[in-house]
Structure formats: structure tokens, C-alpha cells
Amino acid sequence: MNHRLPPADGEVLDRTKALTFTWNGKKLEGFEGDTITSALMANGHHIIGRSMKYHRPRGVLTADFWDPNTTVQVGDEPNVRASHRKLEAGMQVVAQNVWPSLSFDIKAANGLVGRFLTAGFYYKTFMKPAALWPRYEHVLAKFAPGGEVDLDTPHGRYDKRFAHPDVVVAGGGPAGLSAAIAAAEAGSSVMLVEHEHHVGGHLLWGTEEDRARVADLTAAALAAGVEILTNSTVTGRYEDNWIAILQRNHPGVVERLIKARAKTLVVAAGTIERPYVFEGNDLPGVMTSGAVRRLITMYGVKPGKQAVVFSANESGEAAIDDLRRAGVSIARVVDALTGERIVSTKGSKKRVKEVLLEDGAKIKCDLVVTAVGWTTPTSLLNMAGDRPVYDADAARFFPSGAPDNVLATGGMVGDGSLDDLIEHGRVTGELAAGRAAVVRHRLQVATARAETVDEAEPGYLADERTPLDRWPHPELFRASTHGIVDYSEDVSSKDLYSAAAEGFDSVELIKRFTTATMGPSQGKLETVNTVAVLAQARGDSIGDVGTTVWRPPYAPISLGALAGRINEPTRLSVIQPWHEANGATPILAGQWVRPDHYGDPLSEVRNTRENVGIIDVTPLGKLDLQGPDVANLLSLLYTNKWMQLPIGSVRYGIMCAEDGVVLDDGVTARLDEEHYLMTTTSSGAARIWSWIEMWLQTERPEWQVHVTPVTTGLTSINIAGPKSRALLGRLTDIDLDNEAFPYMRVRQGLIAGIEQCIAWRIGFTGELSYEIHVPSGHGLAVWERLLAEGADLGVKPFGLEAQRIMRLEKGHFIVGQDTDGLSKAPVTGLDPLLKFDKDDWAGLPEVRWSLESGDHPVIVACQPDDRSIVPEEAAQILRSGTTEIVGRITSSRMSPTLERSICLAQVSKEFADAGTSLEVLLVDGRRITATVIEHHAHFDPEGERLRG
Amino acid sequence: MLLVPCPNCGPRNAADLSYNGESRPRPDPQTCSPEEWRTYLYLRDNPSGWLVESWYCSSGCRKHFTIERHTLTGELRTPILPGSKPGATKGSTK
Numbered sequence A: 001m002n003h004r005l006p007p008a009d010g011e012v013l014d015r016t017k018a019l020t021f022t023w024n025g026k027k028l029e030g031f032e033g034d035t036i037t038s039a040l041m042a043n044g045h046h047i048i049g050r051s052m053k054y055h056r057p058r059g060v061l062t063a064d065f066w067d068p069n070t071t072v073q074v075g076d077e078p079n080v081r082a083s084h085r086k087l088e089a090g091m092q093v094v095a096q097n098v099w100p101s102l103s104f105d106i107k108a109a110n111g112l113v114g115r116f117l118t119a120g121f122y123y124k125t126f127m128k129p130a131a132l133w134p135r136y137e138h139v140l141a142k143f144a145p146g147g148e149v150d151l152d153t154p155h156g157r158y159d160k161r162f163a164h165p166d167v168v169v170a171g172g173g174p175a176g177l178s179a180a181i182a183a184a185e186a187g188s189s190v191m192l193v194e195h196e197h198h199v200g201g202h203l204l205w206g207t208e209e210d211r212a213r214v215a216d217l218t219a220a221a222l223a224a225g226v227e228i229l230t231n232s233t234v235t236g237r238y239e240d241n242w243i244a245i246l247q248r249n250h251p252g253v254v255e256r257l258i259k260a261r262a263k264t265l266v267v268a269a270g271t272i273e274r275p276y277v278f279e280g281n282d283l284p285g286v287m288t289s290g291a292v293r294r295l296i297t298m299y300g301v302k303p304g305k306q307a308v309v310f311s312a313n314e315s316g317e318a319a320i321d322d323l324r325r326a327g328v329s330i331a332r333v334v335d336a337l338t339g340e341r342i343v344s345t346k347g348s349k350k351r352v353k354e355v356l357l358e359d360g361a362k363i364k365c366d367l368v369v370t371a372v373g374w375t376t377p378t379s380l381l382n383m384a385g386d387r388p389v390y391d392a393d394a395a396r397f398f399p400s401g402a403p404d405n406v407l408a409t410g411g412m413v414g415d416g417s418l419d420d421l422i423e424h425g426r427v428t429g430e431l432a433a434g435r436a437a438v439v440r441h442r443l444q445v446a447t448a449r450a451e452t453v454d455e456a457e458p459g460y461l462a463d464e465r466t467p468l469d470r471w472p473h474p475e476l477f478r479a480s481t482h483g484i485v486d487y488s489e490d491v492s493s494k495d496l497y498s499a500a501a502e503g504f505d506s507v508e509l510i511k512r513f514t515t516a517t518m519g520p521s522q523g524k525l526e527t528v529n530t531v532a533v534l535a536q537a538r539g540d541s542i543g544d545v546g547t548t549v550w551r552p553p554y555a556p557i558s559l560g561a562l563a564g565r566i567n568e569p570t571r572l573s574v575i576q577p578w579h580e581a582n583g584a585t586p587i588l589a590g591q592w593v594r595p596d597h598y599g600d601p602l603s604e605v606r607n608t609r610e611n612v613g614i615i616d617v618t619p620l621g622k623l624d625l626q627g628p629d630v631a632n633l634l635s636l637l638y639t640n641k642w643m644q645l646p647i648g649s650v651r652y653g654i655m656c657a658e659d660g661v662v663l664d665d666g667v668t669a670r671l672d673e674e675h676y677l678m679t680t681t682s683s684g685a686a687r688i689w690s691w692i693e694m695w696l697q698t699e700r701p702e703w704q705v706h707v708t709p710v711t712t713g714l715t716s717i718n719i720a721g722p723k724s725r726a727l728l729g730r731l732t733d734i735d736l737d738n739e740a741f742p743y744m745r746v747r748q749g750l751i752a753g754i755e756q757c758i759a760w761r762i763g764f765t766g767e768l769s770y771e772i773h774v775p776s777g778h779g780l781a782v783w784e785r786l787l788a789e790g791a792d793l794g795v796k797p798f799g800l801e802a803q804r805i806m807r808l809e810k811g812h813f814i815v816g817q818d819t820d821g822l823s824k825a826p827v828t829g830l831d832p833l834l835k836f837d838k839d840d841w842a843g844l845p846e847v848r849w850s851l852e853s854g855d856h857p858v859i860v861a862c863q864p865d866d867r868s869i870v871p872e873e874a875a876q877i878l879r880s881g882t883t884e885i886v887g888r889i890t891s892s893r894m895s896p897t898l899e900r901s902i903c904l905a906q907v908s909k910e911f912a913d914a915g916t917s918l919e920v921l922l923v924d925g926r927r928i929t930a931t932v933i934e935h936h937a938h939f940d941p942e943g944e945r946l947r948g
Numbered sequence B: 001m002l003l004v005p006c007p008n009c010g011p012r013n014a015a016d017l018s019y020n021g022e023s024r025p026r027p028d029p030q031t032c033s034p035e036e037w038r039t040y041l042y043l044r045d046n047p048s049g050w051l052v053e054s055w056y057c058s059s060g061c062r063k064h065f066t067i068e069r070h071t072l073t074g075e076l077r078t079p080i081l082p083g084s085k086p087g088a089t090k091g092s093t094k
């Protein structure tokens, strides 16, 4: 069956390029330029899919992007819009939503037996009983529309682009093209976005002269430097003209999301032809006039043999001419303007066969064409705040007014000859460019230094455009019978009537209750008919019913396009290449790639406790603080005292947010009179820098403190273990004698020949340890020197896991692991660090009240009575024999030093005393007991090792 | 997305900055009642209309500044650096 017309002017096909593809396994041929549906129809296949709920056969309705029932599976890609997607050689196209086959669909029987899927079906049927939900789900899954997702499909590449055009024009019809040209010629940079494959709008399926105009306009646009994006959709307009554009044809990527900051947005989205609501209006063979015009003129497809045309406008008249030219016999023209009406159609299971008219005539046909009027796709204007208003004389909604930087032109705002539309577009383009120039000037003034912008601000252009006419059009929405209103969601006018009768009589309610307008076409075809039917059901006017709010996106966007490339930068210490070359297993800690271990974390612990280990702690947040008010700042941010910290000393502190919750902790060293080095947790580095800036800039602007983040400027290495003094001593001129350089002191000097290194003694691992900070350019060299010089001492590197074990053996909590977003400072048990005799510190009142009430959990160290069991972190702690949660395990490891499991936990205060037995619920359901120990430290609670 | 006029960097996408919102004066931590402190912490007027709100240029110059913005229309008035007078910095882009 060949329904392909002979070659003719206007077709977008390249007949020299035949493309072979398959349709449900059957081999077919189309041409380059075909859409999937035009190729199918040329081959005589007019059923493209099945409807969502009733599984009724569906064919082409609009033959463009919005065609509601032509979604197909192409290879492993589901939900492809077959009336939009261009045919490619080798495509394996399969009908969706059919079982067992497209022509015989068992589920279609449901549509015949009874309409049990009435409006609100999902709400009513599946509300109760809840126990049956799994069964409902099982049944519903079989009816679920949509294609099949292949989980093995390789990830496609998606991309993003940021653009800063002066003017974005949404819509490449004559008015949009004209606006783009005028704006560009007035000096604006212009991006023209057309969601179909070709610019030209309705001229594409018009006359030869129409297409000559398109060629002229396109040439002029390119000559003026307009960037034309086809097969791309402006999907949303947000604050300050932040415009989202989905580009579907960028080479090398599946889709690209363009984020454009436009100075002016011109919306020239044209009009969308409305389907007519009558019995049988969803039978294959019932189409809009635009559909047959596109099929015939652009795709060389003969849409039927014998047509009935229901026409109320010039588009219907033109369709009649096109049909005659294509050799389709016109069985009857039903002239809406003289009051003639279609009542209903009858069809086989596969196609429309007969039309019944109001005068009683029954006419045989295989094609019913309707031309009943237009819908204004005002979405983008609505997103800018416009509320469309219904004009009964023109039988469509019109925009009522958007912000100054959003302008509408073309068919959206009125009717006219081609010259009228082009002229309106031209004036709009000039206005858009003039307003963009003002914004551009203001941006330059606001961005640049004053001396570089000297010209005066351009005058602001008032909108003095002559409005387009509005041509009268009869109000044609529904015949005397009921039919489908929303094709993608299978919602009929009868459903809308019953919903209205049930009280869902506002347009926003009926939309949610019936799901009308909520399918893939997002109301482009359905909204106005929904409103009109609801108005009929209410006995109201369309204007009174109003329309729903249009929200982004204008057209569907894939999640891939929203995600874009995976673009998460990681941070590396200068030593990281060495770690990788020496067998480190990497772990991502925050943004940092760090060595988790070098093979065996337990032996790394043992070696550090027995000999000496070194760990790369570069990710430790480091802030260089200088100025006369640093001590004041520290005193304000830490809970403890800082005013008397001697030069050469290091102190530990915790910081709270203003709600008293622990924000960060770390040590800060006083290097000189007005010079300090603060360390933060690795993950807190950026947050604490911002925190400090906030206090200095907003609360204490009179303080003089200069903050410089030096996290990556310094490579930090912790040298820990009983032989750490011996090791460091071989590399430095700093006196390491315990008297000269005791615990919690800082010294500066030469390390491995590098000047201005900083070393301090702290004890996170519980061992005698020196943390050194060297200029990062020398970090790797110092690391390698330490390993080389300490070979006879048994020096080995250790990773994050070994460090975590050792700190847990010492009972040091980690902010964010052992504390959470509810843990106020008293939870830490470090009450001596909470200094209430200071006037002020961040979070002071909340911490005081928390301490006074005593009603807070505390961190305790506990040990499972079965020393071989390591409870999972976050395991619940229960009141014995009950399900009452009284705490949780926050850190848990097997200690190689003690050869037993050890934990930190947060528990209610009544469970905090040493010796208390805790009942811990493991993930597998077992309950074990653990005993609270006296100190946080499981190992060396007196700290003799680190002071030695 | 809002275009936020940083007094140093010029107009930037809101995503380049951190929103600190409406700011409340900080009560005296020694004498305030829990009600006063928690009003400072949590309660905001959230007006539908003109609002002085603070922003932090977290991906740019790291300045804290306030702007006056109409929460319904997004319209802006002159940005003000903390401590500076209104009008001391350059204009908005509307």
C-alpha cells in the first residue's frame, strides 16, 4: 500500500535518500526528512499507538510535536514522539502500550465492556483497603502506558550551555523571524528558537509564495547574525528572563540544555489548532486541518481516500485545496459558518468509516478533517505573570500583559495578513532591541568600573505598537455528542461533566481530578476544550471559568538534559599521585580523594602505635588569621577562652552555631602577636571560612582581622607514634625535646630543608605526634624524605581508616558523625570547654539553656560485652526489653590495639554513667549488650603516650 | 533565576550567591529571653512586598550585602553593603 504522493514543491523529503527501518519487526522504507509517522502513513500504517486507559486504536491527529497518541519505542528509547522525530536508517520502531499486538489489543476490550475507568477512577478505586495496594499495583502495572526501559542502555551524553543573548525569540514563524531580524539589525545579539525542525511556521505548509517568504526571511535572519536553533524549545521563563532552552539537535549529544539570560524575551509561539469534541473523534482518520496540510505538503503523504471536512476558517479551506491536489475526494464540506455541524462518527476498530451530520446525512469516508479554531499557547507569557483573557468573538484566549522585558507578537496576539504579521514582528523586534539596550547598559554600569562606561543610558522605549486585528471566529468546542477531550489521558467530555456534577467544578480541581491536560501534550491541545466543556457543564461562560495556570516546562525535558554532564570536581593533595602509585585505596571524603588505606588498615594502626606512621592530612581546613582582633574573633566563635593564648601555643576548641548545635572543631595555633593558624574539619573548611566572614562583615565590622584560606597552600602531614620524635628530629632544626617543645605547642622552622614550616604537637591518634605544615610545592618531597629517613624506624604511611580507628580508640568524636544537626555543645560532654564567664560567643544562650535543663543526650564510649561483635554505626540503643529508643551507636570499629570492638554512642543522660549496660539492636534483629566505660578514651585515657 | 546585584561583582545569578534572607538584630546573649533569642533564630516576617534581605557572594568576592527586593515582583532597589548608606553603590538591573 503506497500512500506516497509524487514529488512536489514544499516537501521536506530528500527522495534520493531512502531509509530502511522496521515497524513492529516489519521492514519498511521512508525518505530522509520523513518523521516516523509520515513514513508509516506513507506505507499505509495509520494506527500508530493505543490510548492510555481504554487501549483504543489511535492515529495521527496533528502530525506535529504535540500529536498526542503517536509515542513509540525506538530501539531502547521509549516514549519517542513519532510525529516529531525524524526517521533514521535502521530505526527499530515498535508500538507502545499494546498487547499482544497493535491491531489486536486485548486490553481494548475494557473500553467496550464498560467504562470502569471513569473520572477519578484512581482516587476512588484504590483508596481502600490499604492492604490491597500491592495487588492493585500488580494490576495497574499491566495497564501502565509508556515504553520499556532497557536498564543496560549506555548513558547518553548530555550537555549544558550558558548564553547571554540580548534577545531570545521563542517561535520561528513569520512574526518571530521578522522580530529576530529587526532586533539583530538594531544591534542586538539574537537567539531564535523554533521547536519544529524548520523555521517558517504555518508558511511551510502554505503556498509557494509563502515558502519564498520563508527563504527570504531566513536569509535575512542569518545575514543579520541571528543564531537560529531548530528542533529546540524554550521550555521555561524564570525571574529576570532566565530562559531555559532545550536543544534536541546539537551534534554529539542527546540533548543540550541552554540557560540563557535574555535581556528581552519575544514570545512568538503562534497558535495551535484545536481538535473538535464529538463521538468518535479519536478514531484513526480524524485529524485537524493542519495535520493533513502538513502531511500532504511537507511529507508527501496522502492521508486518506475520501474526506469529510468540517471547516470554520481559512485553514479548513486550504486543507480542502490540499486534499484535492493530493487526489483525495471530498465527500462533503461541512460548513460551520453556515451553521452545519458534525454530530458523530462511526468506524471499524481500525478507522473512521462514516460521519453523521446534524441534518441527518450519513456520509461514508475514511478521513474526517476538522478546522474549528485556535488555541493560544500562552505558557511562556504566563510564566512571566501574564493571565490570558478569553475573547468570545475570536473564540480564543489572548495575553493580557507581561512584564516590560517580555513581548508577544504574531498569531498569539491577533490575526492579520502575512504582511501584517511580519510588520508586527518587525516593530516588536525593534522594541525588544531598544529595551535590551537599556538593560545591557545598566548591566555594564553595574558590572564595570565607573570610568569604563561613559555613555548615557539609552532612552526607554514605550510600547507603541499598533495591535493586530482579531478576526471573528465561531465558538466551536463540542458537538451535541460526547467525545475525547484529552487524547493522551483518555479523558472524555462525559468524564468532565460527571466530575463537574460531583463538585469538581473549578478548572484547577477538574484538571487534577480527571487528569485532563496533564499528559505529555501538557494541555496544548486540551486545555481550552476542557475549559469550554466545563463551562457548558456549569452553564457558565468560558471567560468565567478561566484557564489553568501554565507552568514550566513548555515541553518535556529529559532528566539527562537537566543533569547535564557529571561535573563534580574533586580535590587532591599534592601527595595523591604518590598514594596512588603506592597501592592506596582511594575514598572520596567530601570533595577530597584520599587514601582510605594502603592494603591493611589494622596493620597501619599497629605500626603507628609501635613505631611511627605518617598520614597526609592536607584536606584539614586551614585559615591564616592576622590582625589585632584575632583573639576577639576566636573568643567569639569558640566556646572556650582565647584571650590569653601564649605565642607558640595550640589550643583545641569547638564552635557552635547560634542555635547551640556543634558546628565544627579543631585546633588553632598562635604563631605570633597578631598571627594565628586555625584548623577546621576537612568538610567544614569552606563553611567556617564563610562563618568567620559573616561575623566579621555583619556583626563585628569594626574588628580588624584578615582571613586567608590556606588549606591547599600548605601540605599537612601528621607524624604519629612513639618514634615520631626520632623521625622528625632527623629532618628539622626545631628543638623537639619534650621540655622545649611540649604537647599542645607550635614551633616554626626548617623541615627537610624547607623554610617557614610549621610543626605542632597534638594527639588525635593518641600517640606522640607532630603535625607539620609545609608549603605545598614541597609537600611531596617532604613526604618522601620522611619515608626515606625513617626506614630504619619502621615508618609506614597510614590512611583515613587507620586514623579513624585510632581516634575512636582515643574516644575523640567527629563532628557530623558522632554529633548531628540536633547535637548542642553539651552533648559532647566537654563541659569544661563551655565558658559562661565570657560575655558572648556564638550559640551561648542555647548552650546555657541546654545545660541548665540537662535534657540532652550525651556522647559516651561503650564496649560490646561480646568483644567480637562490631555493631553497625547508627544501630539503635533501646531501653532494655522494650522498643523505646534511648540512643544510637555513632562510631564503631574493631580495635586492633585492644583486640575488641569499641564504640562511641549518643545516649539519653540516664544511660550515660560508667558501667551502665546498653541494649543494642543490630540490623539483623539481634539484641546485644554493651557497657558504658568511664572515659571517652578506650585506650590510654590518661594520655601518657601523647605527652611523652 | 534572580539576577542579584553584588556591589563588587555586578549582577550575578542567584546560584552564585548564598541567600541569608531577612536578618534580625542579635539580642544580648547575656540578658535575652528564650523567646527573644528564638525569634532572632527562627522567626521571619516573610512579607509579600518590599524586603531587606542579605546575600553572601559565596562564589565571588565573598562580600555580605543587603538588597531591597519586592518578594512578589522581584523588583530591586539599590544594594547596600553592610555599614554603607543606601545609594552608595551602583544601580540595579531590574
Ligand SMILES: [Zn+2]
Pocket: B006, B007, B008, B009, B010, B057, B060, B061, B062, B063
Ligand atoms: Zn561579589
